[in-house]
Amino acid sequence: MIKIYTSPSCSSCRKVKQWFEEQKIPYVDRNIFAGLTPDEIKEMIVKSENGTDDIISPRSKIVQEQHIDFDSMKISELIQFVRENPSVLRRPIIVDDRKIQVGYNAEEIDAFVPRARRFARFACLSCPQYQDCDGHE
Numbered sequence: 001m002i003k004i005y006t007s008p009s010c011s012s013c014r015k016v017k018q019w020f021e022e023q024k025i026p027y028v029d030r031n032i033f034a035g036l037t038p039d040e041i042k043e044m045i046v047k048s049e050n051g052t053d054d055i056i057s058p059r060s061k062i063v064q065e066q067h068i069d070f071d072s073m074k075i076s077e078l079i080q081f082v083r084e085n086p087s088v089l090r091r092p093i094i095v096d097d098r099k100i101q102v103g104y105n106a107e108e109i110d111a112f113v114p115r116a117r118r119f120a121r122f123a124c125l126s127c128p129q130y131q132d133c134d135g136h137e
Helices: 011-022 038-047 061-066 075-084 108-112 115-126
Strands: 002-006 027-031 093-095 100-102
Touching (some): 038 093
Parallel strands (some): 002 027
């Protein structure tokens, strides 16, 4: 199942949700301010290629004011910090069983289209009757 971690005022979050709805791909919308579980935060960290650098904004007010050094934190301390300060998370964060994407990137988001549908789309585009076919939309 795909989870999209969002905040209500985030325009990129709205774009991502709209894209998933247009693609008819089911997802769970998780408002980061509604309380994230330790397992959700841990999953984000584990799937991030660069750990906290990918998911936490260094420009966040609390990070700058308190000069937070995430590299010196234990994982339990990091999880607790994010739970108490969810605004430090970049948004949106899209997570599925295998991967994570942070932010809205029109080219990279296509990776969340199921493999069978991507293959069918490729086969459809190669078909000489593509323009006359009603099934390609």
